Structure formats: structure tokens, C-alpha cells
Amino acid sequence: MIKRRTIVSYLISLVAGLVISSAAFAHGPGCPAFAPGQTSSNVVEQQFPPNGPMETAWRVRFANATAKGLYITGAWFKKGPSEPWMRVLWDARLADIFVPYHPGSPRYYDLTNFSFPLVNATALDAGACGNIIDGKVIHQVSSRGVSWKDDTAVGIGHELSLWATLDSANYNYIMRYVFQDDGTIKLRIGATSRNLPYSEYTAHMHNGLWRIDMDLNGFRNDSALLYSHSEPGIAATDSLTPFNGGVEGGVEIDHEKFTEVHVRDEVTKNAHGRNISYEFKPVRFGAPRHSEAFAQEDFWVTRYRYSEKTYDVIDSYVNGESVTNNDVVVWHISPLHHDPRDEDGYFIGNSWHGVALVMWSGLDLRPRNLFDATPHFP
Amino acid sequence: MRSVVSYLCFGVLPALALGACVSPSSTQDAVAVSSYEVDFNHPAFNDPRPDGFEGASETVPPIIAQRARDIAERSALLRTPLDARVVYVGTDFLSHKMLDEKLSRAIYRVLFYRYSDDAALITDVDIESGEILEQGAYPGRPVRLSEEEMEEVRALVLENREAQTAIGEALSASGLSREDVAIEGLIVRTRDAKDPFHGRRIVRALIRIDRDYLHEPLVIVDLTAREVSIERARGR
Numbered sequence: 174m175i176k177r178r179t180i181v182s183y184l185i186s187l188v189a190g191l192v193i194s195s196a197a198f199a200h201g202p203g204c205p206a207f208a209p210g211q212t213s214s215n216v217v218e219q220q221f222p223p224n225g226p227m228e229t230a231w232r233v234r235f236a237n238a239t240a241k242g243l244y245i246t247g248a249w250f251k252k253g254p255s256e257p258w259m260r261v262l263w264d265a266r267l268a269d270i271f272v273p274y275h276p277g278s279p280r281y282y283d284l285t286n287f288s289f290p291l292v293n294a295t296a297l298d299a300g301a302c303g304n305i306i307d308g309k310v311i312h313q314v315s316s317r318g319v320s321w322k323d324d325t326a327v328g329i330g331h332e333l334s335l336w337a338t339l340d341s342a343n344y345n346y347i348m349r350y351v352f353q354d355d356g357t358i359k360l361r362i363g364a365t366s367r368n369l370p371y372s373e374y375t376a377h378m379h380n381g382l383w384r385i386d387m388d389l390n391g392f393r394n395d396s397a398l399l400y401s402h403s404e405p406g407i408a409a410t411d412s413l414t415p416f417n418g419g420v421e422g423g424v425e426i427d428h429e430k431f432t433e434v435h436v437r438d439e440v441t442k443n444a445h446g447r448n449i450s451y452e453f454k455p456v457r458f459g460a461p462r463h464s465e466a467f468a469q470e471d472f473w474v475t476r477y478r479y480s481e482k483t484y485d486v487i488d489s490y491v492n493g494e495s496v497t498n499n500d501v502v503v504w505h506i507s508p509l510h511h512d513p514r515d516e517d518g519y520f521i522g523n524s525w526h527g528v529a530l531v532m533w534s535g536l537d538l539r540p541r542n543l544f545d546a547t548p549h550f551p
Numbered sequence: 552m553r554s555v556v557s558y559l560c561f562g563v564l565p566a567l568a569l570g571a572c573v574s575p576s577s578t579q580d581a582v583a584v585s586s587y588e589v590d591f592n593h594p595a596f597n598d599p600r601p602d603g604f605e606g607a608s609e610t611v612p613p614i615i616a617q618r619a620r621d622i623a624e625r626s627a628l629l630r631t632p633l634d635a636r637v638v639y640v641g642t643d644f645l646s647h648k649m650l651d652e653k654l655s656r657a658i659y660r661v662l663f664y665r666y667s668d669d670a671a672l673i674t675d676v677d678i679e680s681g682e683i684l685e686q687g688a689y690p691g692r693p694v695r696l697s698e699e700e701m702e703e704v705r706a707l708v709l710e711n712r713e714a715q716t717a718i719g720e721a722l723s724a725s726g727l728s729r730e731d732v733a734i735e736g737l738i739v740r741t742r743d744a745k746d747p748f749h750g751r752r753i754v755r756a757l758i759r760i761d762r763d764y765l766h767e768p769l770v771i772v773d774l775t776a777r778e779v780s781i782e783r784a785r786g787r
């Protein structure tokens with residue numbers, strides 16, 4: 174039996190992709206080009222710089238689902254025009270969003286405990302330079318401003334972003350994935366909309382619970398490492414050691430140590446003979462030490478298991494498996510502390526009128542020794 | 552309908568998938584071919600989902616969800632007596648890293664909720680082979696409301712006299728109509744064994760009139776007991 178869908182749907186998506194791509198070039202003057210743009214119903218590709226000869230490029234596959242929002246199901250980077258596509262991500266997503274209120278209750282799990290859908294996107298969401306995919310996902314290519322300066326010389330960077338909004342009853346979450354021209358990936362959660370009815374002035378946290386399955390140049394031979402800074406006296410040192418002694422576990426961020434997790438491919442090297450890697454850099458304020466076991470650490474690293482998808486029970490996944498020269502998954506909690514203020518709204522009779530302005534947290538994944546030289550530098 | 556794996560084993564790209572074809576039902580530990588040229592234009596690469604999905608959606612189409620549910624329900628865990636309150640919640644798509652990094656196999660996670668011990672009943676199935684890959688009962692693990700449970704919440708809230716009064720007052724003050732009223736529900740969970748909500752299916756109902764939510768009353772629906780209670784105002 175032939176898989177009927179494939180050829181027909183491929184042709185349809187190819188035609189749709191061409192239509193979408195050519196439409197993208199019809200954007201107003203000043204918009205960075207989608208190049209080539211959406212290549213199938215769930216893949217976008219972008220070269221950088223957008224309006225010039227290609228120096229780097231991203232290919233990103235994404236998906237959306239009820240109760241899961243928007244997530245990445247594959248990302249490949251091309252670090253030079255004649256370089257091959259290299260796998261960077263197998264999957265990156267919010268595994269959950271945990272929202273404990275200060276009195277101890279309620280404690281919401283905004284993805285796994287609900288059937289929240291994505292909001293339909295509007296032209297205002299997309300802006301003059303954006304596309305809407307699937308009716309819900311915003312696809313944008315934009316300048317990210319100064320990427321480097323060297324006296325009077327300047328580099329202007331660009332980025333590809335995909336985002337969508339989850340309708341979590343009274344609340345909204347913006348799930349945003351940004352792929353920069355320099356290989357950096359930014360994962361962001363934005364929290365906004367109506368404060369919880371009846372608890373409009375009760376402080377709480379929105380914790381993004383990230384699951385990042387990085388597969389650097391393939392799923393094998395990846396190691397998780399702990400990066401740590403030490404400054405006991407006038408001299409400082411930095412160290413990179415096997416994460417948790419090389420086995421599954423968790424670590425708390427210590428801001429004096431500039432704690433990071435790195436994922437390094439133990440086989441692939443750059444032109445200088447150094448192994449390629451990515452740094453997982455937290456973007457947040459504060460450390461959310463809620464009573465739940467999963468919230469006792471800021472980063473967790475586990476060996477990839479297809480069935481291990483639930484952040485809430487992550488401690489049960491930690492059972493001594495190796496995270497050195499293996500297939501590893503990094504988990505991270507990024508909190509947003511929401512102490513309501515008058516800017517969130519006010520009462521008209523028995524109704525609340527107003528929205529909490531968006532707050533952001535997440536993490537950056539930044540390449541280390543992926544390139545052989547400064548990217549996008551003449 | 553065929554999975555990507557069987558498609559590759561017997562279809563267009565047999566040479567590429569050789570390693571996986573030897574053991575298509577092997578576990579997540581399967582490691583197959585080392586590396587090969589990726590055909591980025593191949594539809595199976597651009598979309599590892601099986602037939603039936605639309606656009607970029609991984610929301611499982613009803614016909615696939617039903618098939619997955621049928622397989623799960625054949626298990627001893629789900630062959631429960633009729634009076635046991637076990638509700639089907641939904642089916643999720645799980646992509647499975649099997650063949651090097653290039654392709655996934657379609658696996659579905661079927662979710663049920665069991666009232667007697669507040670348990671998520673989770674079954675991972677391969678609908679191609681009809682095989683159950685993993686199954687377990689997990690008391691206290693978050694599991695979303697089924698559509699029928701949400702309907703029950705709506706009905707219980709709308710039957711409640713205090714909710715009716717508050718809705719009536721809001722409608723007459725705003726000039727809006729019954730069609731502008733929506734009931735939404737948030738599951739309240741606790742790990743604290745001393746909390747009266749512990750181990751129960753508790754929903755905090757939200758009453759929305761057009762775009763605004765009512766502050767009061769706070770309606771708590773205990774689906775386990777099929778009861779509604781009103782939490783009293785603590786002031787603003």
C-alpha cells in the first residue's frame with residue numbers, strides 16, 4: 174500500500190509554500206525578505222542576511238497542538254554558504270507552565286492539566302512584515318539591531334521568529350522561538366491578560382518548564398557539562414566539568430558562579446579542532462524554590478527517553494543514566510513573579526477591567542566554537 | 552495508513568532505513584544507520600507525522616484518536632467495571648526518535664482519568680501494530696478535563712443559584728445577553744495530603760461575560776462528589 178497522503182500533500186504544500194514565499198516578497202518596503210520562507214506546511218527556512226548573499230541559514234520545523242501550544246520539532250543550521258545543514262534541535266518546547274499562588278493554593282499546570290488552544294492570529298499580531306501560518310502561528314524576520322561594533326564599522330543582525338498565543342482561560346501565554354543569524358536560539362514565554370477572577374490581587378508565579386532536546390550534529394555523542402565561575406580572591410577561574418559527574422541529575426543556578434549547562438558534541442570539531450557546543454544561558458529574575466521536587470533545581474539533565482515528557486515528575490526520570498557521550502535532554506525552569514499592580518486593571522462593579530502587561534522569561538542557547546570565526550564579520 | 556518507519560522500510564527509501572527495518576518495533580534504545588545524506592525535499596523528512604494531520608497541527612484527528620483509544624481499552628488496566636468512574640480524556644501525538652535523527656515513528660499517548668484514586672491512566676500505543684508500548688496508573692499526576700467533564704462543570708455552575716444571580720445582575724447591568732456568557736474551568740491540584748482538595752477532581756469555575764470575568768461568586772466544582780460550593784468573599 175502506498176502512503177497516499179505524501180505525494181499529493183507534498184505537491185500541495187510545495188505550491189502553498191511557493192505562494193506564501195512569493196507573497197512574502199510582496200511585503201512593504203523595508204521588510205527583511207523571507208528567503209525562501211515557508212517551504213512546507215510546518216517548515217520555515219531563512220537565510221541571513223535576508224536581503225543579500227547567504228552567509229548563514231536556519232531551517233525550522235514546528236508544530237502546534239491543543240494542550241501543548243507551539244513548539245519546535247526540528248532545527249538545522251547552516252554556518253556558511255557551502256556548509257551542510259547541521260541538526261541543532263530535535264525538539265524544544267514548554268513541557269508545562271506551573272502557576273502556584275502565594276497562599277499555597279491554587280497551583281495550576283497550565284499545559285498538562287488543561288485543553289487550552291492557541292488563539293487565532295490577527296494581522297496586527299503579524300505586523301507589516303509578518304506572515305500567519307495555520308491561522309495561529311506568526312512568522313517574522315526582523316532586524317535585531319547592532320550585532321557588533323568596531324569603531325565606525327557596524328554589523329546589523331537579523332532573526333527569524335515563530336510565535337503564537339495560548340488561550341489559558343483568563344490568561345494568555347506567548348510562546349516565542351527566535352533563531353538568530355549567529356546561531357543563537359532564544360526560547361521565551363510571555364505571560365499576559367486577565368488576573369485570576371476572585372484572586373485579582375493575589376501574587377503568584379508563572380514558571381516556564383522547558384524541555385530542550387538538543388541533538389548537536391545528530392543525537393549521538395552529546396555530553397552535558399556544567400559551566401562554573403569561581404572568584405575566591407583577586408584572580409578568577411572558569412571551569413567546565415561533566416554535569417553531575419556525568420550522570421542524570423539537577424543543579425541550582427548560583428549567580429556568583431554564572432551557572433550554565435553546556436551541550437557538547439564529542440565528535441564534531443570546528444576548523445580549530447575544538448568540539449562544537451551550545452551554552453544554555455538562563456534569562457530570568459529569581460530562583461523559584463516551590464515545594465515541588467522538580468522546582469528544587471533550575472536545570473535538570475536526563476538521557477533521552479521518548480516517554481519522558483512530563484516536567485512534574487522529572488525527579489522520577491533521574492536514575493543514574495549517563496549524560497556523557499549520549500543523547501541528552503536539558504530541562505529548565507524560568508519563573509515570572511507576578512505581584513499584581515494597578516497597571517493590571519481595576520474593578521467595574523463585579524467585573525475586572527484591564528490586562529497584565531506581558532512579562533518575559535526563558536533562556537538563550539548560544540553557540541560556542543560552532544563557527545571557525547566571527548559570524549557575519551567581513 | 553502506514554507509519555513513516557514502515558513507509559521507509561518498504562517504500563521509497565529502503566536503503567536509507569535499513570537499520571530500522573530489521574526491528575521496526577524495537578524500543579527507544581534503537582540505534583540504526585550511522586549517517587547518510589538527508590533528502591530535505593522528501594516529504595517524510597519535512598513531515599514525520601502519519602496520514603491525517605493538517606497544516607502544522609499535531610492535534611490528533613478523531614479517527615486516529617479513536618483507534619489509539621480502542622487499543623488502550625483492550626488492556627486489563629482499562630477493562631474496568633461499568634460502575635468504576637474512568638473517563639477518556641484524549642490522545643496526544645508523541646514523536647519518537649528512532650532512526651538516527653532523521654525520522655520519527657508515530658506513537659500515541661492515550662489519557663484516561665480514574666476517580667477512585669485520582670489517577671492518570673497513561674497508555675502509549677503504536678496504532679500500526681496495535682501494540683501497547685508502555686502503560687501505567689499515576690495517582691496525582693496532572694491530567695486535563697475531558698469534554699464531558701467540562702460539560703458537567705458548566706451544567707453544575709449554571710444550576711447554582713448564586714451563580715445565576717450574579718450572571719443575571721451582570722447581564723442587566725451590561726445589556727449583554729445569555730449568548731455572551733461562558734463558563735471556563737481551572738483544575739485545582741494540591742500535593743498537600745491535609746488539604747481537603749487532595750486526591751479529588753476539583754475545578755475552579757470562571758464566569759466570563761463577553762470579555763470580562765466576574766469577580767464573584769467563586770464557584771468550586773467537586774467533580775468527584777458532583778457538588779458545587781461557593782467560597783465567600785474575602786474582600787478586595
Ligand SMILES: [Cu+2]
Pocket residue numbers: 364377379511529
Ligand atoms: Cu500572573
